[in-house]
Every structure is written in C-alpha cells, then in structure tokens.
Amino acid sequence: xxxxxxxxxxxxxxxxxxxxxxxxxxxxxxxxxxxxxxxxxxxxxxxxxxxxxxxxxxxxxxxxxxxxxxxxxxxxxxxxxxxxxxxxxxxxxxxxxxxxxxxxxxxxxxxxxxxxxxxxxxxxxxxxxxxxxxxxxxxxxxxxxxxxxxxxxxxxxxxxxxxxxxxxxxxxxxxxxxxxxxxxxxxxxxxxxxxxxxxxxxxxxxxxxxxxxxxxxxxxxxxxxxxxxxxxxxxxxxxxxxxxxxxxxxxxxxxxxxxxxxxxxxxxxxxxxxxxxxxxxxxxxxxxxxxxxxx
Amino acid sequence: xxxxxxxxxxxxxxxxxxxxxxxxxxxxxxxxxxxxxxxxxxxxxxxxxxxxxxxxxxxxxxxxx
Numbered sequence: 001x002x003x004x005x006x007x008x009x010x011x012x013x014x015x016x017x018x019x020x021x022x023x024x025x026x027x028x029x030x031x032x033x034x035x036x037x038x039x040x041x042x043x044x045x046x047x048x049x050x051x052x053x054x055x056x057x058x059x060x061x062x063x064x065x066x067x068x069x070x071x072x073x074x075x076x077x078x079x080x081x082x083x084x085x086x087x088x089x090x091x092x093x094x095x096x097x098x099x100x101x102x103x104x105x106x107x108x109x110x111x112x113x114x115x116x117x118x119x120x121x122x123x124x125x126x127x128x129x130x131x132x133x134x135x136x137x138x139x140x141x142x143x144x145x146x147x148x149x150x151x152x153x154x155x156x157x158x159x160x161x162x163x164x165x166x167x168x169x170x171x172x173x174x175x176x177x178x179x180x181x182x183x184x185x186x187x188x189x190x191x192x193x194x195x196x197x198x199x200x201x202x203x204x205x206x207x208x209x210x211x212x213x214x215x216x217x218x219x220x221x222x223x224x225x226x227x228x229x230x231x232x233x234x235x236x237x238x239x240x241x242x243x244x245x246x247x248x249x250x251x252x253x254x255x256x257x258x259x260x261x262x263x264x265x266x267x268x269x270x271x272x273x274x275x276x277x278x279x280x281x282x283x284x285x286x287x288x289x290x291x292x293x294x295x
Numbered sequence: 296x297x298x299x300x301x302x303x304x305x306x307x308x309x310x311x312x313x314x315x316x317x318x319x320x321x322x323x324x325x326x327x328x329x330x331x332x333x334x335x336x337x338x339x340x341x342x343x344x345x346x347x348x349x350x351x352x353x354x355x356x357x358x359x360x
Contacts, residue, residue, distance in 0.1 A: 080296045091323065095331045158344045160336060170344070177345075192344040239345050261345055269342035 096197050104167025104199030111139045111153040111168060119219045119285075136173070137162035141182070143169050143191065143201075144215040146292055147208065152201040154216070158192045167199030172242055179242055182216050182223040182256070182279070189216070190242035190259040195266055195273075202262035205275055206230070213292035214258060214277055222290045224281035225258040231274040233264055241274045249276040 068076075134140050136157035144151050155163040158170035158177075172179045172190040180187020193202035208214075214225040229250050231241065240247035242259050251257060256279035264273035283290045300318075304311040 076298075077296050088326065091326055092331055092334070095327055096335070099327055164344075165335075172344070234345075236342065236345055241345060263342060269339055272345050274345075 100165070100197045101167075101199055104165065104194075104197075106167075108152055108167030108199050108201075111155075111166070112142055112151065115139050115142060115153055134173070139168060140171075140218065142217045144217065144293055145205075145208070145212070146215070147212045148204045150201050152193065152199065154191060164192065164194055165198045167194075167201065169193040169201055177239060177242065179259075180244065180256075182218060182258075183221065184256070186244070186254045186256055188242060188244050188246055188257040188259055190261065192261045195262040195264065202260060203266075205260055205262055206232070206264070206273060208275055214260075215290060215292050216258070217285070220285055222281075222283045222285060222293070223279060224283070224290045224292050225277035226280045227275060227277040229276050231276075233271040234274060236269070236272050238272070241272075246274075246276055248274075251276070251278070255279075 134156040136159060137155055139153040139155045141154040142151060143154050153168045154171055155166075155168045156171055156173045157163050158172055163170040170192045171181075172192065177190075179190035182189050193205075194200050195202050195205070208227045208230065210226075210228055212227045214227060216223040216225070231248050234241060234248075238247075241249070241261065244257075245251050245254055246257065246259055249257070249259075258277045258279070260275040260277075261272050263269045264271050281290055301311060301315070304314050306314070
C-alpha cells in the first residue's frame with residue numbers, strides 16, 4: 001500500500017474509518033489484519049489439542065466445509081451433460097460423413113466381388129431370368145459410370161437398410177414403383193442411390209452431360225446407356241419420373257431407358273434429382289467389355 | 296460427473312488416464328456401432344427415392360419388409 005492511501009488523502013470514505021497506525025518512514029511490514037467476513041468464512045484449521053477422537057471430529061468438520069453446495073454440483077452436472085451432447089453431435093457428423101462411407105465401400109466392394117465371382121463360376125441361367133426371382137436386397141448387376149469413376153452393385157429394391165445404406169444402388173422393384181429390367185424388351189430401368197454418405201455412388205451425378213455413358217453389367221450382358229437429360233429438382237412425390245416413358249425426360253415413345261434418382265440439394269432430402277438415359281448398346285459378356293469401359 | 300468417475304478409478308494418475316481412454320473408446324464404439332445406425336433413419340437427411348409421398352405405403356417400405 002502506498003503512503004498516500006494510508007494517509008486518507010485518497011478515498012474520502014476512508015476518513016470515517018479508523019486509520020491504521022501510521023508507520024514511520026521505515027520499511028517495516030505492517031501486520032496483516034483479517035479483512036472482511038468473506039475471508040473469515042472459511043474456518044481455519046482448528047488447532048487440535050485433544051486426543052484422537054477430537055482430531056477425527058475436527059477432520060470431519062473440515063471435510064463438510066470443503067464440500068460443494070448442491071447448486072454447484074447441479075450446475076456442474078448440467079454443464080458436463082451439455083458438453084457431452086455437443087461431443088456426441090460432432091461424433092454423429094463424423095459418423096455420417098466419414099464412417100458410413102468406409103463401411104459402405106467395404107460392403108459394396110464385397111458384394112461386387114462376390115457377384116463377379118458367382119457369374120464367373122457360371123450359374124448358366126443367363127440374364128433372361130425373371131425379375132421376380134431376385135429377392136429384395138439381392139445384388140444382380142453392377143453399374144459403371146466411367147466419367148464419375150463410379151462402380152457400384154445394383155440390388156433389388158430401394159430399402160434403405162437392406163440396399164442403399166450398404167453402398168449399393170437400388171432398383172425400384174415393388175408395388176406401384178416396379179420398373180423394368182435392362183433385358184426387358186422395353187421399359188425404364190429405374191435406380192436410386194445415395195448422394196451423400198453410405199458410399200455416395202450418385203454424389204456427382206449432376207456432372208453428367210448428354211452423351212456420357214452408364215454401363216450396367218449383368219451375368220450375361222453389358223448394357224450401355226447414354227445420358228440424355230436431367231431434371232435438377234423435383235418433388236419426392238413425383239413418381240412419374242420413373243414411369244416406363246418418364247415424364248419430363250423428353251422421351252415420347254416407349255423404349256429401353258434408364259433413370260437415376262438421388263436427393264438434392266446435397267446433404268438434404270428436400271428434393272430429388274433425376275437423370276435419364278437411353279440404351280445404345282447391348283453386348284454379351286463373352287465379347288468383353290464395351291467401349292465405354294475400355295480406357 | 297466426470298470428476299466422480301475419475302475419483303473412483305483405481306490406480307495412480309497414469310492408470311486412471313489409460314482407463315479413461317479405454318472408456319472413451321468404448322463409448323465411441325457403442326455410438327458408432329449401435330446408437331448412430333439406430334438414430335439415422337429417424338433423422339430426415341438421406342431420402343433418395345421417389346415415392347408416392349406416403350412413406351408407409353407400398354412404396355419403399357414394402358421393400359424393407
């Protein structure tokens with residue numbers, strides 16, 4: 001403390017209080033008086049003079065004084081819960097954007113490999129078998145989009161858990177949403193795939209230009225489609241886009257078409273994006289890969 | 296909460312730190328393996344199919360069955 005403060009010239013209120021004894025101009029330290037009630041609230045460790053029992057009682061008293069009040073404990077718990085919730089949300093984002101892709105790529109790769117394997121062993125049934133023979137979730141073809149570097153197995157049905165979330169592309173195959181197979185004489189081969197997460201096979205489907213090739217490989221045949229048109233945004237309820245002659249595609253008569261549906265804008269499910277193409281080539285597997293897959 | 300856990304872990308500070316790390320990893324594993332896959336369909340993020348606007352109709356759900 002400075003001498004000016006001590007002399008009372010600094011604060012007017014200090015005049016009313018008894019001034020501490022004036023020091024001489026010496027540099028001796030003044031004795032520290034206990035200040036205010038705030039400081040003295042915490043009891044000093046009592047001077048223990050008695051026996052063991054008294055020491056124990058004193059220790060218990062001290063422990064009680066150290067313990068936090070219920071309000072402090074409650075607010076600490078609430079705070080920790082909020083922090084935990086935030087961390088869990090961040091983990092969920094990491095799960096969605098990263099981990100689902102890891103898992104889906106692994107599963108899809110395994111499915112594609114086993115499909116190939118079973119084809120090479122030769123079931124001998126050919127592609128002409130009835131679509132009804134495929135059970136929901138069963139992979140039956142592989143789709144290639146060379147421009148986007150996409151290779152994904154196609155499975156029957158568009159169930160999320162069974163098909164789409166495993167990194168596969170789903171074929172609309174049931175009920176009122178039943179669509180044709182590539183080997184049908186005419187019709188629309190309609191597929192759905194994730195735009196984000198779970199392997200995201202259709203992530204960049206908006207970059208396809210008319211003329212880009214989409215190849216579907218089945219047990220016996222490579223079917224090559226050429227992209228013709230795209231619908232950037234439509235309602236999820238607009239099922240006309242997967243009709244045999246899709247509405248809005250520019251196709252006027254029946255033919256052998258392909259339709260890719262995914263969600264848009266990215267990371268949301270507000271609308272659907274649709275890409276159409278028409279078949280331009282059909283090539284038996286025995287004759288090797290189609291031109292679109294040859295570098 | 297976390298203080299309470301820390302206080303009840305056995306061993307010295309290093310052992311406690313190791314055990315807490317294992318506990319955190321276990322929690323993350325449970326979340327990624329069970330909780331998030333369960334919670335995901337409940338959140339409206341990733342619908343990619345066109346259906347007739349009634350998810351419970353014969354559209355996509357029929358396939359799930």
